[in-house]
Amino acid sequence: MAAVYCAAQAEALRIVPLDTLTAIYHRASGITHLVGPPVPEILAALGPDGLTLGALIARLGETYDLLDADEAALGARLDELVAAGLVRTA
Amino acid sequence: MSEDGEQRNDIPEREGVSTGRRALMLGAVGASAIVSIRPALASTAVSIVHCQIPVPDAARASGWIAADGSVVPSGTAGAFAPPRQPLKGEAVKQALAGGQLPGVEYERSQAYMKYVRNLHSGTSGFTCFASLQMPRG
Amino acid sequence: MKHVFSVRIGPVGFRVGSDWREPIRQLAALYAGYPQPEDGVPDFTVRLFAQRPWRRVIRPAVMIGGDFMIPDAAPLPLAQGLLAAEMAMNLQMALGQRRYLLLHASAVERDGRVLLMTGESGSGKSTLAALLSQRGWRLMGDEFALIDPITGLAHAFPRLVSLKNAAIAVAEAAMPQARFGPLLKGTPKGAIRHLVPDAAAVAAMDTPGKPALLLFPRFGFTPDIRDVAPGEVFMRLTQASTNYVAMGERGFDALTRLVLGIPAQAIDYPDTGHALAQVEALWNAL
Numbered sequence: 001m002a003a004v005y006c007a008a009q010a011e012a013l014r015i016v017p018l019d020t021l022t023a024i025y026h027r028a029s030g031i032t033h034l035v036g037p038p039v040p041e042i043l044a045a046l047g048p049d050g051l052t053l054g055a056l057i058a059r060l061g062e063t064y065d066l067l068d069a070d071e072a073a074l075g076a077r078l079d080e081l082v083a084a085g086l087v088r089t090a
Numbered sequence: 091m092s093e094d095g096e097q098r099n100d101i102p103e104r105e106g107v108s109t110g111r112r113a114l115m116l117g118a119v120g121a122s123a124i125v126s127i128r129p130a131l132a133s134t135a136v137s138i139v140h141c142q143i144p145v146p147d148a149a150r151a152s153g154w155i156a157a158d159g160s161v162v163p164s165g166t167a168g169a170f171a172p173p174r175q176p177l178k179g180e181a182v183k184q185a186l187a188g189g190q191l192p193g194v195e196y197e198r199s200q201a202y203m204k205y206v207r208n209l210h211s212g213t214s215g216f217t218c219f220a221s222l223q224m225p226r227g
Numbered sequence: 228m229k230h231v232f233s234v235r236i237g238p239v240g241f242r243v244g245s246d247w248r249e250p251i252r253q254l255a256a257l258y259a260g261y262p263q264p265e266d267g268v269p270d271f272t273v274r275l276f277a278q279r280p281w282r283r284v285i286r287p288a289v290m291i292g293g294d295f296m297i298p299d300a301a302p303l304p305l306a307q308g309l310l311a312a313e314m315a316m317n318l319q320m321a322l323g324q325r326r327y328l329l330l331h332a333s334a335v336e337r338d339g340r341v342l343l344m345t346g347e348s349g350s351g352k353s354t355l356a357a358l359l360s361q362r363g364w365r366l367m368g369d370e371f372a373l374i375d376p377i378t379g380l381a382h383a384f385p386r387l388v389s390l391k392n393a394a395i396a397v398a399e400a401a402m403p404q405a406r407f408g409p410l411l412k413g414t415p416k417g418a419i420r421h422l423v424p425d426a427a428a429v430a431a432m433d434t435p436g437k438p439a440l441l442l443f444p445r446f447g448f449t450p451d452i453r454d455v456a457p458g459e460v461f462m463r464l465t466q467a468s469t470n471y472v473a474m475g476e477r478g479f480d481a482l483t484r485l486v487l488g489i490p491a492q493a494i495d496y497p498d499t500g501h502a503l504a505q506v507e508a509l510w511n512a513l
Contacts (some may be wrong), residue, residue: 014476016483021458025479030472032127032479034462038114039123064114073116080124127465127472138317138469139291140415142301178301180415218299 004090005078006050007043013086015040029085038064042077043086050090053078141218142176145202148214157197159204170198176215182206183222233264237373237384237432238326240264241316245275246283250308257309257387257408257423261432271295271319275311278302291315295322307411310419313387320371320384321469327373327382328474328481331467332441334367334381335359336431340439341381342510343372345467348416351446354394355502357422358401362503366428367436376474376481379488380435385428387421395420397499439513441491444502448495452505455491 007013014025022040024033038060045051045059057074060066081087117123146153146161153161154169162169177191182203185191191199209216230251232243242264245251264270274292277283288302289311295318303311320329332345333356342364344352353369360366367383374381387408390398395418399407408421443455443463455463464482465471471478492509496502 014479016479016487018457018461018483018486020456021461023458023461023479023483025476027476030475032465032472034125034127034458036123038116041114060114063111065111067113067115068117070116072119076119076121077116077123080122084124084126086124125462127462138321139297139300139314140303141297141299143299176301178415215299217297 002052002054004050004052005046005056005082005087006048006090007046007087008085009048013043015043024086026085031085033084033086038077039081039086042074042081046087141179141221143179143182143206143209143215143218144176145172145205145215155201155205157201157204159201159206159208161205170201173202177202177206179218179222182219186222232258233267233269234258235262235264236386237368237382239271239320239324239384240269241271241273241319242269243273243275243312243315245308245312246277247275247287247289247305247308249305250275250289250312253309253408254312257406257421260426260429271316271323273312273315273319275308275315291318293319295319297322301415303414307414309408309421310411310414313389313421316386317370324373324470325473328376328478329468329470330372330374330464331370331469332372333369334372334383334436335364336367336381336383336434336436337364337510339436341367341372341436342440342442342506343381343438344442344444345464346444349391349446351394351444351496351499351502353388353390354397354499355444355506357388357390357398358499358503359506360425360428361402365431366424367432374438374481374485375435376477378435379438379481379484381438382435383428383432385424385432387423390420390422392417398422438485438489440510441485441489442506442509443491443493445493445495446502447497450497450501450505451493451495452509453493455493457486457491460491461486 012027016023020036022035024035041060045056051059053071053075057069057071061069078087082089150161152164154164154166154171156162156169181191185203190196191202206219209219230245230248232251232254234241243254272294275289276292278290282288287305289305289308290302291300291311291314293315297318330345332343333352335342335356344355346352356366356369366385368385369388370386371384372381373384406423411419461482494505496505
């Protein structure tokens with residue numbers, strides 16, 4: 001069964017877009033992350049209920065014009081998010 | 091899939107359902123999209139106060155420094171007697187950039203600098219050494 | 228501690244204890260006219276002490292201590308005791324300040340609005356702040372700008388301005404009537420001389436201002452002005468703040484609000500004449 005990626009709860013994150021970069025304060029850890037696209041878009045698409053990698057790419061494709069729809073690339077982004085503590089796998 | 095790679099920034103996510111979807115790139119596998127802010131504490135606070143690095147640390151104060159930077163019993167052949175005073179942070183910073191410790195001949199300076207480079211957290215002088223390597227904002 | 232000096236600088240009160248009389252005598256002379264800590268209660272204590280009792284007299288070296296201390300701090304010779312006191316006060320702020328977000332920046336105010344200048348040591352932020360204070364700007368500080376996380380206002384912290392090496396002569400020439408501390412040679416950073424903030428700066432130290440412009444000056448380059456985008460400004464300011472992480476979410480809110488609220492430019496300049504002109508032009512264009 002494919003892993004489901006869940007974003008941290010909305011209350012756990014303070015998200016402030018700055019320019020192409022977005023500042024995210026993660027309340028649980030007190031760590032600030034500066035992130036670029038497609039990270040904010042991924043977090044918004046995942047939500048707390050989460051999606052599998054395949055479902056995420058499809059969901060992103062509905063909302064955005066994905067120029068490089070590549071599961072390996074998306075997987076790398078998700079790995080980064082998990083390492084940063086902003087996404088967990090269920 | 092659109093051939094047009096231009097970012098169209100003004101169209102918010104949930105509006106414009108069929109036409110005008112904003113372009114989004116997932117990025118390369120090896121690239122990174124997240125920078126986590128690390129505390130600047132060690133560098134800035136220590137830069138405010140000039141720091142020093144005892145060679146060797148107080149726990150091994152009677153030791154000499156071998157050519158590879160390790161601490162050896164005093165008098166060991168080929169090793170160097172330690173400096174009388176702790177090394178000043180500014181001097182170490184210049185030596186890290188490729189210079190030499192002032193007033194110290196080449197091989198002795200190399201040995202001392204190898205000792206410094208081997209410092210780890212918990213050893214006296216480590217905070218100073220760590221701060222010298224970070225650019226001060 | 229036989230010798231004691233207390234002072235309030237902006238919203239922060241300090242009490243300095245010293246094993247030697249001379250640094251206290253110098254502090255009292257240079258900070259004459261400054262108020263005492265509010266209600267007599269200091270926010271931070273600084274201690275200038277001898278590592279061993281005999282080091283008070285034999286090759287006297289001043290160890291820096293206080294509420295907050297750093298391991299590996301290098302002692303300074305007694306002749307540089309004033310510098311040790313200033314560094315010790317900086318250290319208390321850097322490690323202990325939690326009421327205000329600290330930016331390693333100089334700040335000057337005009338018409339209630341504040342110009343912040345931040346950069347590495349040698350960028351010229353202290354020198355430019357001193358020179359601007361001669362040209363209709365009120366000096367708020369040269370080392371730390373204090374940002375109130377609730378209001379977003381910048382609060383003044385007018386310590387002795389620390390001028391280094393070539394900047395000393397520049398300031399002495401531009402401000403012959405100003406008060407200076409002793410010339411300290413042979414410090415780890417070269418020659419240092421402290422400039423006393425003028426009476427207007429001291430009198431207005433409790434008046435905050437609204438940040439309006441942020442500059443990243445770089446001394447010794449062909450003149451150039453570049454916009455700096457908010458994301459990069461945010462990144463650079465987290466590196467320039469000693470208490471950003473410790474402030475938690477308040478720090479995040481204060482910094483994002485600051486970064487989104489004011490324009491930021493990098494200015495490269497070959498000499499202070501150019502820099503001053505660049506500053507006035509950018510300020511007038513706001």
